[in-house]
Amino acid sequence: MERRNFLKSAILGGLAGAVQLKPSSLFASESKEVQGENDLVAVMGGEPLNMYKRGISAMGGMSRFIKKGNKVVVKPNIGWDKKPEFAANTNPELVAAIVKDCLAAGASEVVVFDHTCDEWQACYRNSGIEAAAKAAGAKIAFAHDEKYYREISLPMGVRLKSAKIHESIIDCDVWINVPVLKNHGGAKMTMAMKNFMGIVWDRRYWHANDLQQCIADCSTYSKMPVLNIIDAYRVMTQNGPKGKTTEDVVLAKALFLSTDIVAVDTAALRFFNQFKEMRIEDVSHIQRAERAKVGTTNLDAIKVERIKI
Amino acid sequence: MYKWLKRGRVVLSVALAIMITLAFMFFSNRDNFIFSSILKIQFVPALLGIFTGSAIILLFLLIFVLLFGRVYCSTICPLGTMQDVIWRSFSLFRNKKESRFKYTSPISWLRYLFLAISAIPLVFGSSFVISLLDPYSNYGKISSEILSRSEQFVHNLLSEIFPQTIFFRSYSQFIAVSFIFALLFLMIVIIMSALRGRLYCNTVCPVGTTLGLISKFSAFRPVIDSESCNKCRLCISNCKSECINLDNGQIDASRCVACFNCMTVCKRGAVSYKYMWKKIREEDVAPIKGRREAILTMGLLGSFIAARAISRKMPAKEPETIDGIAPPGAKSTANLKSNCTACQACVAACPNGIIKPSTGQYGIDGLLMPVLSFEKHFCAYDCNVCSKVCPNGALLPLSLEDKKLTQIGQVKFIEESCIVVTDNTACGACDEHCPTKAITMIPYGDEGLTIPVVDRDICIGCGGCEYVCPAAEKAMIVEPRAVHKLATPPKVEKQEKIVVDDFGF
Numbered sequence: 049m050e051r052r053n054f055l056k057s058a059i060l061g062g063l064a065g066a067v068q069l070k071p072s073s074l075f076a077s078e079s080k081e082v083q084g085e086n087d088l089v090a091v092m093g094g095e096p097l098n099m100y101k102r103g104i105s106a107m108g109g110m111s112r113f114i115k116k117g118n119k120v121v122v123k124p125n126i127g128w129d130k131k132p133e134f135a136a137n138t139n140p141e142l143v144a145a146i147v148k149d150c151l152a153a154g155a156s157e158v159v160v161f162d163h164t165c166d167e168w169q170a171c172y173r174n175s176g177i178e179a180a181a182k183a184a185g186a187k188i189a190f191a192h193d194e195k196y197y198r199e200i201s202l203p204m205g206v207r208l209k210s211a212k213i214h215e216s217i218i219d220c221d222v223w224i225n226v227p228v229l230k231n232h233g234g235a236k237m238t239m240a241m242k243n244f245m246g247i248v249w250d251r252r253y254w255h256a257n258d259l260q261q262c263i264a265d266c267s268t269y270s271k272m273p274v275l276n277i278i279d280a281y282r283v284m285t286q287n288g289p290k291g292k293t294t295e296d297v298v299l300a301k302a303l304f305l306s307t308d309i310v311a312v313d314t315a316a317l318r319f320f321n322q323f324k325e326m327r328i329e330d331v332s333h334i335q336r337a338e339r340a341k342v343g344t345t346n347l348d349a350i351k352v353e354r355i356k357i
Numbered sequence: 358m359y360k361w362l363k364r365g366r367v368v369l370s371v372a373l374a375i376m377i378t379l380a381f382m383f384f385s386n387r388d389n390f391i392f393s394s395i396l397k398i399q400f401v402p403a404l405l406g407i408f409t410g411s412a413i414i415l416l417f418l419l420i421f422v423l424l425f426g427r428v429y430c431s432t433i434c435p436l437g438t439m440q441d442v443i444w445r446s447f448s449l450f451r452n453k454k455e456s457r458f459k460y461t462s463p464i465s466w467l468r469y470l471f472l473a474i475s476a477i478p479l480v481f482g483s484s485f486v487i488s489l490l491d492p493y494s495n496y497g498k499i500s501s502e503i504l505s506r507s508e509q510f511v512h513n514l515l516s517e518i519f520p521q522t523i524f525f526r527s528y529s530q531f532i533a534v535s536f537i538f539a540l541l542f543l544m545i546v547i548i549m550s551a552l553r554g555r556l557y558c559n560t561v562c563p564v565g566t567t568l569g570l571i572s573k574f575s576a577f578r579p580v581i582d583s584e585s586c587n588k589c590r591l592c593i594s595n596c597k598s599e600c601i602n603l604d605n606g607q608i609d610a611s612r613c614v615a616c617f618n619c620m621t622v623c624k625r626g627a628v629s630y631k632y633m634w635k636k637i638r639e640e641d642v643a644p645i646k647g648r649r650e651a652i653l654t655m656g657l658l659g660s661f662i663a664a665r666a667i668s669r670k671m672p673a674k675e676p677e678t679i680d681g682i683a684p685p686g687a688k689s690t691a692n693l694k695s696n697c698t699a700c701q702a703c704v705a706a707c708p709n710g711i712i713k714p715s716t717g718q719y720g721i722d723g724l725l726m727p728v729l730s731f732e733k734h735f736c737a738y739d740c741n742v743c744s745k746v747c748p749n750g751a752l753l754p755l756s757l758e759d760k761k762l763t764q765i766g767q768v769k770f771i772e773e774s775c776i777v778v779t780d781n782t783a784c785g786a787c788d789e790h791c792p793t794k795a796i797t798m799i800p801y802g803d804e805g806l807t808i809p810v811v812d813r814d815i816c817i818g819c820g821g822c823e824y825v826c827p828a829a830e831k832a833m834i835v836e837p838r839a840v841h842k843l844a845t846p847p848k849v850e851k852q853e854k855i856v857v858d859d860f861g862f
Binding site: 132230235253257287289295321354 | 377387427436524525527655668706709734737739776779782783784785786788789790791792793794797798805807825827828829847849850851852854855859860861862
């Protein structure tokens with residue numbers, strides 16, 4: 049009896065293991081071959097929603113990045129107590145569209161949060177993101193206290209060797225990075241890599257220990273976003289990252305999507321240069337991240353699709 | 358009839374005390390001014406705010422007391438209600454005999470001493486002493502330091518149970534002096550009221566003494582009908598003011614808080630709440646003394662108000678240097694120190710939690726009055742809550758537009774402490790936080806670095822830069838402005854609208 053039971057369970061277990069392993073490995077090898085799956089997609093000329101729809105389908109659809117049952121985090125920039133027209137935060141319509149898409153792709157839950165600079169409740173409320181994300185079906189996570197962060201190590205980091213990262217990033221299956229394109233007084237530009245400052249607790253350390261290097265170091269984190277989506281619908285071209293008035297904002301109507309965080313920042317920076325000159329050497333976290341093999345600044349070496357609406 | 362009067366008074370007093378407490382609670386004082394607006398009907402806030410919109414409230418309160426006696430003390434004052442609750446709670450653990458009050462004679466010299474030491478400095482522009490004795494303001498301190506902290510503790514327990522729906526409230530700054538003062542005051546009031554009912558109100562409280570002087574002459578007063586009274590002493594046992602003297606059949610109107618207990622308990626209907634003004638004219642003998650005192654009190658109150666009015670026209674000399682930044686709306690440190698009673702309504706309402714009771718930044722006579730601290734956060738640009746909740750007019754309401762131009766301090770940039778200089782690396786945290794762009798970044802060296810430059814005229818002193826500066830010795834320090842100034846409006850920087858129809862790569 050005992051031996052029979054043992055054999056039975058061993059066989060069943062073995063089968064289960066094989067079944068579980070097989071599809072995921074098959075899926076991974078297949079997905080690279082599917083058409084329309086670009087490394088980087090740039091969209092311009094549309095409204096947030098239709099630019100996103102065109103962009104994500106050119107990236108191969110959300111199901112390329114999210115599997116059924118995944119716990120997903122969508123991390124916009126909600127840093128400031130500013131209304132959407134000031135472009136200090138990610139466009140709420142875009143955040144809502146991504147949340148809906150994740151849920152449609154089978155995500156078991158979608159969490160939205162940011163470690164804000166201004167008082168967090170005012171930021172969540174006035175950015176319009178809390179309401180938009182909730183309406184789209186997301187959960188809002190709290191990120192205003194150190195207790196919501198856990199220490200991780202960054203073995204590849206040059207100056208930033210460890211960081212306290214928000215628990216929802218650590219606990220999720222995949223996360224999507226959704227920054228807004230802005231000029232930035234200290235870091236020169238704020239795009240995808242700079243948006244990591246909102247997943248960590250102690251930002252002040254970064255500022256005190258070579259900001260550009262720390263930004264690059266944090267991008268060596270083992271759990272990188274599966275997708276980076278830079279919102280450039282409204283672009284703050286001066287007085288960033290907080291801005292004073294809507295005079296600081298231009299209606300650029302663009303969107304950049306990529307799996308490569310260095311490439312997407314490079315693309316967004318080149319786009320930004322058409323409004324205001326900004327040398328890539330001065331935004332040195334981009335090239336430092338490239339040297340750490342986080343991604344590439346050579347947009348000719350990757351598969352890029354440009355869509356004009 | 359008296360039963361219903363008493364019930365009405367109890368319901369109203371409990372409701373008001375709860376609403377006043379809610380003005381200090383986090384869950385109820387966000388995004389609304391319902392509860393904080395009730396604070397304005399308190400006597401000392403109304404008196405101090407007489408020139409800033411509270412004159413009608415003060416007039417109403419005075420007429421109310423002139424008509425009905427110290428009903429204020431048993432209805433509107435939250436500390437009064439608290440003392441009744443304390444007495445009742447202690448009575449639960451006492452036998453009937455121990456729960457009986459006795460008649461005591463007034464300690465008049467002490468009452469007038471407390472009144473004098475509170476009122477005289479007020480005339481000369483210091484609200485310090487009254488801030489330590491005012492019943493409402495001390496109830497505020499208790500609410501903010503003890504009740505609100507307990508609320509925070511419960512809130513955080515709940516946030517452990519429901520981590521997804523209830524957020525953790527980061528612990529606010531703890532100012533030991535303020536907490537200890539509130540705790541000591543609470544303990545003193547508990548002891549006094551547990552043993553002797555309204556002893557605080559009738560010996561220490563300057564508001565009680567003032568209103569007591571007026572009540573001596575009020576239109577309605579409790580009187581004992583010696584014909585019907587059989588001296589059963591039931592009224593005395595229930596008089597928390599300990600002011601019924603059956604030996605001469607008199608009720609001390611200056612100490613009676615018009616709680617209606619005596620009228621409710623008297624089995625023979627011998628105590629009644631009588632209209633006395635008509636009677637005075639008929640008899641015209643005994644109450645004359647009371648009338649004189651009342652007229653004297655009104656006269657003193659009038660000259661007090663006149664003196665305040667004069668001192669307002671001639672503002673006190675501002676100190677050369679002060680260490681504390683007063684909240685926006687304070688106008689000046691002198692204005693704060695002559696109107697603030699440290700009730701902590703602003704401390705409890707600040708969404709960023711940066712207002713704390715002072716510990717000497719304004720000098721000893723500004724102790725526990727609100728001061729800004731940029732240690733944990735900074736003053737939000739789009740916020741004027743503190744200026745709107747102040748019941749005293751120590752902080753005057755500011756529109757958002759005015760608040761954004763109110764210079765409460767000015768930043769000083771200490772270049773040699775700046776990360777860009779010491780480490781030769783990029784930072785710009787200060788520029789990032791500056792809402793008016795008083796701080797901008799200019800090129801530094803030839804490695805593409807930028808360093809802050811400050812325009813002090815545009816700076817409003819919000820402290821964003823000071824808070825966020827990561828340097829070991831802060832390179833951005835906001836210097837307080839003893840008199841708040843109007844800042845130069847931020848520069849309007851129009852930019853030419855470039856139309857782009859390419860990706861740029």
